[in-house]
Amino acid sequence: MKSARGPRCLVPVLALVLSFLVLPGRLCQAGMVSLVFDDGLSSVYDYAFPVLANHGLPATVGIIADRVDAGDPNFMDAKQLRELEDAGWEIASHSLTHKRPIDIPKFYAEEKCLQLNPVAGTKSLYEGKYTYGELAGLVENGRELQERDSGRLVKNEPGSYYFDELIGEVIVHPFDPQSVNRQQIRAVSYERELEASQKELTRLGFAVSTYITPHNYWTPEMSELSKRFYAQVANGGDTFNRKGSTDRFWLKRFVVHTDDTAEAIIALVKEHAIREDGWVIFCLHGIGSDLGWEPWDAAKLDQLADFLKEKGVPVVPVDKGTKLWVEGRGKP
CATH class of the missing domain: 3.20.20.370 (Glycoside hydrolase/deacetylase)
Incomplete structure (x- = not known):
């Protein structure tokens, strides 16, 4: 003959557990x-x-x-x-x-030096193609260049650059023009x-x-x-x-x-x-x-x-x- 006491004694315990979880003011055991x-x-x-x-x-x-x-x-x-x-x-x-990371170089080792050429009619501006979808930043011999909204703004500010996403071209006004000749301007990687x-x-x-x-x-x-x-x-x-x-x-x-x-x-x-x-x-x-x-x-x-x-x-x-x-x- 099966005892009815076992199942019945579980009811108060289950009720206590459920109230502990759902009643306002009770701590959640979760x-x-x-x-x-x-x-x-x-x-x-x-x-x-x-x-x-x-x-x-x-x-x-x-x-x-x-x-x-x-x-x-x-x-x-x-x-x-x-x-x-x-x-x-x-x-x-x-x-x-x-x-x-899919839009820029992934590692420091992939921070290739930009191949830049002088912008015709200027003494301090350089331009070049950039192959990635976005440009996270430029570093010139360890110094960060500041991004600007247009090439016109870059013209009068050493240490700046402008990236035209539509054509994938970057215009750079380096701190030191010799950095271009020495290939010391690199694009920021995701590791950086x-x-x-x-x-x-x-x-x-x-x-x-x-x-x-x-x-x-x-x-x-x-x-x-x-x-x-x-x-x-x-x-x-x-x-x-x-x-x-x-x-x-x-x-x-x-x-x-x-x-x-x-x-x-x-x-x-x-x-x-x-x-x-x-x-x-x-x-x-x-x-x-x-x-x-x-x-x-x-x-x-x-x-x-x-x-x-x-x-x-x-x-x-x-x-x-x-x-x-x-x-x-x-x-x-």
């Missing part, structure tokens, strides 16, 4: 969430920072190094970034100039993007250990190369990270689009962080304004933050998340 804001847009400081601070939640911000303190009001400056870092945010590299962006942010006083891939574009060879400079890398993929099978140099992120509702993003948290015990990383850009690619409304962010706080879902920057998830060090 995975965790990271919020990453790409590009370092000023709207993140103006709108996302206050929203998350109100809920006591940190985030990661991916910074394009050459746009810090460039005088562009659309991007955060070093003072604003320090305020974020002091509040528990992580400052990560989002490259030097926001290029993809990785290393120089970290060095620049470190020079500004930020502890940078995370790389956020521009355009969510990544390759196996760049993943391997990144290990020389960073402790972890976040990409795209529109999926979550599973315990025990996470590649710290290829962390997956869900991209948040302008038309995505807060409910849709919350549903991803419920399914993958709470139900499947995963690490969900979100890729966001501008907040509360029209700046940047796929900006998101600040009210939606507030709704998401309120849900995360209410349910007790651990919210961590990417660097701390990697220590917890991959290294098993510490607690959320």
Whole structure:
């Protein structure tokens, strides 16, 4: 004769477990969430920072190094970034100039010297063809040249250049014309993007250990190369990270689009962080304004933050998340 006591005694236990997961104010026994804001847009400081601070939640911000303190009001400056870092945010590299490795030379060894010829009728300008789709920058004997918007501006500024993407031609006004004769002007590679962006942010006083891939574009060879400079890398993929099978140099992120509702993003948290015990990383850009690619409304962010706080879902920057998830060090 089967005992009825065994199955019945499970009912209170199951009820307790379910209430622990879903009742307001209960801590979530599940995975965790990271919020990453790409590009370092000023709207993140103006709108996302206050929203998350109100809920006591940190985030990661991916910074394009050459746009810090460039005088562009659309991007955060070093003072604003320090305020974020002091509040528990992580400052990560989002490259030097926001290029993809497929569009520029990949390695230092591929930084070929430009073959330049004098521009007719000038004494200081040189021109030449450039074979890649984009130009991340030029270095003259170790010194960075400044990009300008037209050849006319380059004419009167030593140490500058203009790249005409339509015809693949670059006009250069070198610091020293002898650099052209000595073939000392090189195009920036992706390896330099990785290393120089970290060095620049470190020079500004930020502890940078995370790389956020521009355009969510990544390759196996760049993943391997990144290990020389960073402790972890976040990409795209529109999926979550599973315990025990996470590649710290290829962390997956869900991209948040302008038309995505807060409910849709919350549903991803419920399914993958709470139900499947995963690490969900979100890729966001501008907040509360029209700046940047796929900006998101600040009210939606507030709704998401309120849900995360209410349910007790651990919210961590990417660097701390990697220590917890991959290294098993510490607690959320």
